[in-house]
Each structure stands twice: as structure tokens, then as C-alpha cells.
Amino acid sequence: MAEVMDAAPRPPRRTGPAAGRDGRPLGFAVVLVLLAAWWIASAYVAAHAARPDILLPSPLDVVAAIPRLAVFAGPGTELSYANALGVIAYHSAVSMATLLGGLAIGGAIGVGLALLLGWSRRLRLVFEGPLLLVRIIPLLSLLPLFLSWFGGTRTGAVSFVAFAVASMVFVNALEAIRNVSPLVQTYARTLGASAATVYRTVVVPAMVPELVGGLRVVLGLAWAILLAAEFLAAQSGLGRILILAQQYLDTSRMILIVILIMFYTYIFDRALALVARSLTRWVPRQK
Amino acid sequence: MLAAQTAGAPPHIRLQGVRKVMKTERGAEIVALSGVDLDIAEGEFIAVIGPSGCGKTTLLNQIAGLAEPSQGRILLHGKEVHGPGRDRGVVFQGDAIFYWRTVRRNVEYGLEIQGMPKAERRDHAERYIRLVGLADFAELYPKELSGGMRKRCQIATVLANNPDVLLMDEPFGALDYPTKCQLQEEVLRIHTREPRATVFVTHDIEEALFLADRIVVMERGRIRRIVDVPFGRPRDSALRIEPAFSDLKAELWALLEGGHAPAARGHDG
Ligand SMILES: Nc1ncnc2c1ncn2[C@@H]1O[C@H](COP(=O)(O)OP(=O)(O)OP(=O)(O)O)[C@@H](O)[C@H]1O
Numbered sequence: 001m002a003e004v005m006d007a008a009p010r011p012p013r014r015t016g017p018a019a020g021r022d023g024r025p026l027g028f029a030v031v032l033v034l035l036a037a038w039w040i041a042s043a044y045v046a047a048h049a050a051r052p053d054i055l056l057p058s059p060l061d062v063v064a065a066i067p068r069l070a071v072f073a074g075p076g077t078e079l080s081y082a083n084a085l086g087v088i089a090y091h092s093a094v095s096m097a098t099l100l101g102g103l104a105i106g107g108a109i110g111v112g113l114a115l116l117l118g119w120s121r122r123l124r125l126v127f128e129g130p131l132l133l134v135r136i137i138p139l140l141s142l143l144p145l146f147l148s149w150f151g152g153t154r155t156g157a158v159s160f161v162a163f164a165v166a167s168m169v170f171v172n173a174l175e176a177i178r179n180v181s182p183l184v185q186t187y188a189r190t191l192g193a194s195a196a197t198v199y200r201t202v203v204v205p206a207m208v209p210e211l212v213g214g215l216r217v218v219l220g221l222a223w224a225i226l227l228a229a230e231f232l233a234a235q236s237g238l239g240r241i242l243i244l245a246q247q248y249l250d251t252s253r254m255i256l257i258v259i260l261i262m263f264y265t266y267i268f269d270r271a272l273a274l275v276a277r278s279l280t281r282w283v284p285r286q287k
Numbered sequence: 288m289l290a291a292q293t294a295g296a297p298p299h300i301r302l303q304g305v306r307k308v309m310k311t312e313r314g315a316e317i318v319a320l321s322g323v324d325l326d327i328a329e330g331e332f333i334a335v336i337g338p339s340g341c342g343k344t345t346l347l348n349q350i351a352g353l354a355e356p357s358q359g360r361i362l363l364h365g366k367e368v369h370g371p372g373r374d375r376g377v378v379f380q381g382d383a384i385f386y387w388r389t390v391r392r393n394v395e396y397g398l399e400i401q402g403m404p405k406a407e408r409r410d411h412a413e414r415y416i417r418l419v420g421l422a423d424f425a426e427l428y429p430k431e432l433s434g435g436m437r438k439r440c441q442i443a444t445v446l447a448n449n450p451d452v453l454l455m456d457e458p459f460g461a462l463d464y465p466t467k468c469q470l471q472e473e474v475l476r477i478h479t480r481e482p483r484a485t486v487f488v489t490h491d492i493e494e495a496l497f498l499a500d501r502i503v504v505m506e507r508g509r510i511r512r513i514v515d516v517p518f519g520r521p522r523d524s525a526l527r528i529e530p531a532f533s534d535l536k537a538e539l540w541a542l543l544e545g546g547h548a549p550a551a552r553g554h555d556g
């Protein structure tokens with residue numbers, strides 16, 4: 001017993017994010033297994049199907065397809081890695097600008113509306129119903145409508161993403177405002193804060209974690225919304241070249257573009273997670 | 288300020304026939320307070336004791352202005368109370384704390400919204416952080432504190448705001464005995480230095496006796512009895528072991544125990 005009590009305090013056992021690192025090799029192994037499964041399946045398809053390149057190309061076929069992306073730079077472009085890189089850079093930049101524009105505009109509108117409605121009971125009574133009605137319209141069903149309003153322009157794509165983001169963020173932000181502890185708001189009142197000051201100094205900071213959590217979901221959906229808009233209407237962007245590749249029946253190129261989009265989605269999610277962590281350091285977590 | 292203490296002046300806080308009826312979610316009515324009359328003098332320390340659910344928190348909320356009485360009125364310096372204000376600081380029974388602010392910035396909150404310049408409010412807050420023994424923890428977030436430390440942070444925040452009236456709802460309920468005693472003595476010191484009308488809700492008879500000038504014993508929404516505490520001030524921990532202290536403690540015990548059948552019990556047992 002005495003020995004135990006005299007022992008120097010042990011370093012605290014790792015919990016939370018640090019403990020997750022132990023699971024990383026396993027996650028990597030799973031990815032390798034999936035890759036191997038793809039390879040085996042493609043070998044099987046190659047042995048039995050008439051057009052394996054359409055049905056399921058092998059990972060090597062996909063890598064070999066990279067130069068063919070240069071086609072999207074226009075007819076007569078040399079099919080080189082350099083030109084393919086140019087194509088990737090251009091269409092990625094277009095898509096990302098659209099996505100970020102839509103997120104910024106839609107996010108600002110969504111949060112702004114939620115703050116207005118969270119503030120005023122009267123505004124809430126008048127506008128909450130109609131806004132929730134907007135929320136339950138299937139988003140993709142509105143795409144043709146945006147097409148007739150904007151044609152196949154970038155403005156149309158940005159507007160559509162912004163609309164989708166605003167409607168999702170609005171609901172999330174309003175809920176976040178409602179979940180701010182009434183006790184803490186009352187506490188601020190007794191410390192001399194006016195209603196407006198409570199809103200600014202308590203409600204706004206306290207709603208951030210839930211808002212940011214919701215934003216990660218919205219971000220994933222925003223990519224899907226963007227691609228849908230580009231399938232139908234755009235002259236450029238990743239969605240556009242994805243649909244073109246499909247029209248050429250070039251599955252390898254389609255897979256390349258999908259992998260690219262996955263990569264971007266992952267990067268965006270990690271970036272947001274990083275921002276989220278610095279914004280929510282204070283949030284009590286269950287251990 | 289002391290000039291207000293002339294003979295004809297109204298008491299600091301006056302509760303007149305206060306009744307509070309609450310509605311439950313199912314529509315039933317609960318009489319949380321009824322016929323409560325109480326005058327609290329300038330600088331007087333009142334402790335409120337009574338069984339759980341007897342209306343102590345409700346009483347405090349009424350004075351704080353967090354709910355309007357169903358009947359009767361609450362006067363502060365002769366003026367009726369409507370709504371909360373920084374003149375009445377409240378230490379809540381629950382975990383009232385700004386989770387996104389460090390201890391230091393919690394304590395600064397009231398000063399900050401008043402517009403006190405940064406350097407000045409830092410010094411001011413520092414005093415109260417020391418007072419409650421959180422000097423080494425000033426840069427931590429509330430999630431990194433224990434329950435008792437969060438309570439001390441709340442007390443420091445309320446005191447730093449320099450309220451006219453102090454309303455405390457079982458502030459030391461979550462603390463260990465030595466810390467509790469230490470903070471009780473701290474409360475006494477503060478009260479001696481800057482006496483302000485205080486209403487202190489507690490379950491702890493000894494705490495009530497040690498701190499208060501008068502003890503309000505409540506039972507089912509009513510004031511059952513108001514007991515005068517005869518000990519002078521300043522008080523120190525020696526008081527806790529005086530025979531008179533023990534006697535009064537036993538008397539209050541009997542009063543509380545016999546709460547539901549007052550006629551059936553004597554004081555001689
Ligand atoms: N929001 C509410 N709605 C309806 N009834 C309530 C509400 N809050 C309290 N009550 C009722 O009012 C009565 C008094 O409650 P109060 O919180 O004042 O008790 P208390 O003396 O502070 O008890 P404790 O020592 O447990 O804190 C209780 O019967 C309770 O059921």
C-alpha cells in the first residue's frame with residue numbers, strides 16, 4: 001500500500017482525440033483492404049466482361065487515365081500530365097469558388113435570419129412557419145427552377161448552393177440559439193446586462209459550438225448540391241467534367257474526378273474541424 | 288449613504304404579503320409562497336432555512352426580480368421591484384457560469400458590460416479572484432474546474448460587481464467542510480468590511496447561525512418563525528464551539544424536525 005501511495009503521479013491516461021491515434025493504423029489497413037478488393041474485383045471483371053473499362057477499371061487503369069483529363073482543355077490539347085494538371089486546377093478552382101461563395105452567402109443569410117428570429121418573438125411568430133416550409137421543399141426539386149431563373153450561369157450555381165446552405169444553417173442556428181442555457185442568460189441579467197447585451201455576450205458565443213457542429217454536416221451536403229447544379233447547368237467545374245466523362249463512357253476518368261472530390265471534401269472537413277476545435281475549446285465534454 | 292438609516296427611513300428590502308402561485312406543465316397550481324412579510328434592514332444578514340421544496344429559491348427569485356409575485360409587493364428602498372438589476376447580485380443554486388470565458392473573464396463580466404476600462408477591471412477582478420482562492424486558476428475554463436471551484440468563481444463574479452443586495456442560494460452546498468468553513472469566514476469578513484443586505488439560503492443550521500443576524504425558518508411556502516441570532520460581530524470560528532451556539536443550534540434543529548407537527552414536540556428532549 002505504502003509503495004502505491006509514494007509512487008510519483010502517473011501521466012494521465014490518454015483519452016479523447018489522442019487515444020484515437022491508436023486506431024489510425026487500423027483505419028489505414030482497412031483502406032488497403034478495400035483497395036485490394038477493388039483490384040481483385042476489377043481483375044475478375046476483366047476476365048469475364050466485354051467492356052471492363054466501362055464496368056470497373058482497375059486502380060492502374062485509373063492512374064493511367066490521368067493524362068486523358070487534358071481532353072477537357074479543348075480539342076487538340078496534348079494528352080500530357082502537365083495539361084491534365086492544368087485542367088484539374090482550373091475546374092477545381094471554379095468549383096471551389098462556387099462552393100465557398102455559396103457557403104459564405106448562404107451561411108451569412110442563414111445565421112443572420114436565425115439571429116433576427118431568435119431575438120424577436122414577433123418576427124418568430126410571423127416568419128418561422130414560412131421559413132420552415134421552405135426548409136421542407138426537397139432542395140433538388142428546386143434546381144430546375146433555378147435553371148429557368150439564372151440559366152446555366154455561375155450566378156445560378158452560387159445562388160443554388162447559397163439557398164441550400166442558408167436553409168440548412170438557418171434551422172441549425174435557430175436550434176442552437178434555443179439551446180442556450182436559460183440559467184446563464186438569467187445570471188447575466190442579474191449582473192446588469194440588458195436584453196441586447198445578453199444576446200450579444202451570452203447567446204451568440206454560447207451558440208457557436210452547436211452551429212459549428214452543424215456546419216460540418218452542411219459542408220458535406222454543400223458538395224453534393226454543388227455537383228448537382230454543375231451536372232445540369234454549368235459550363236465548367238468538377239461536376240461538369242464528371243458528367244462529360246460519363247458521356248464519353250470513360251469510367252476511369254470518372255473515378256479520378258470522384259477521388260479528387262473526395263480529397264477536397266476531406267480537406268475541407270479537416271480544416272473546419274481545426275477551426276471548430278479552436279472555437280470550442282471551452283465546451284465541457286463528457287469524459 | 289448611511290444617512291438613509293434615519294429612524295423614519297423605509298427598510299432596505301420589504302416584502303409585503305407576497306404570494307407566488309406556479310403552474311406546472313400539466314396545468315396544476317402550486318402555491319410556492321403565501322403571505323410572506325419580511326423587512327430586511329440596511330446591512331442585515333438574513334439566513335433562510337427550511338426543508339427542500341418549501342419555497343426558499345422562489346423567495347430569492349422574487350427579490351431578485353426574476354419573477355413577479357402573484358400577489359403582494361417587494362420594495363427596495365421603498366420602490367417596487369420589477370425585473371432583475373445589478374443592484375441585486377444573485378449566486379444561483381445551479382451552475383451559473385460563462386463556460387466560454389476563463390475564470391478571470393468570468394469575474395470581469397459585470398465590469399466589462401458596464402464599460403470599465405480594461406486595466407482597471409483586471410485589477411478589480413484580480414482582488415475577488417484572490418478572495419475566493421482561485422488565483423492559480425484564473426486562466427482556466429470552467430470545464431477545467433471542480434464543482435466547488437465553479438461555485439467560487441460565481442461568488443467572485445457577483446461580488447466583483449459590487450451589488451447593493453446579495454442573494455445567495457445554497458452557495459456552499461457543494462463544498463467540503465474545511466473549504467466551506469473557510470468561505471463562511473470569508474463571507475463574514477466581507478460582510479464586516481462592506482455590510483450589505485444579504486439573503487442567504489442554506490440547509491446547514493450551523494452555517495445559518497454562524498453567519499446571520501436573523502434566521503427565517505420556512506415551511507410550505509410560509510414563514511414559520513424568525514429567530515434572532517444574539518451573537519455580536521465580528522465573529523470568528525471560536526463561536527462555533529460556544530455553549531450558547533450549541534443551544535441555539537439544538538433549538539433550531541427541534542424547530543425544523545417538528546416542522547410538520549409543531550404541536551407534538553417539546554424543546555426539552
Ligand atoms: N418552474 C416551476 N414550475 C412549477 N413549480 C415550481 C417551479 N419551480 C419550483 N416550483 C415549486 O415551488 C415549490 C418551491 O420550490 P423552490 O425551488 O422554491 O424550493 P426550495 O425551498 O428552494 O427547495 P430546495 O431546498 O430543494 O432548493 C416546490 O413545491 C416546487 O415544486
Ligand SMILES: [Mg+2]
Pocket residue numbers: 343344345380456
Ligand atoms: Mg432551492
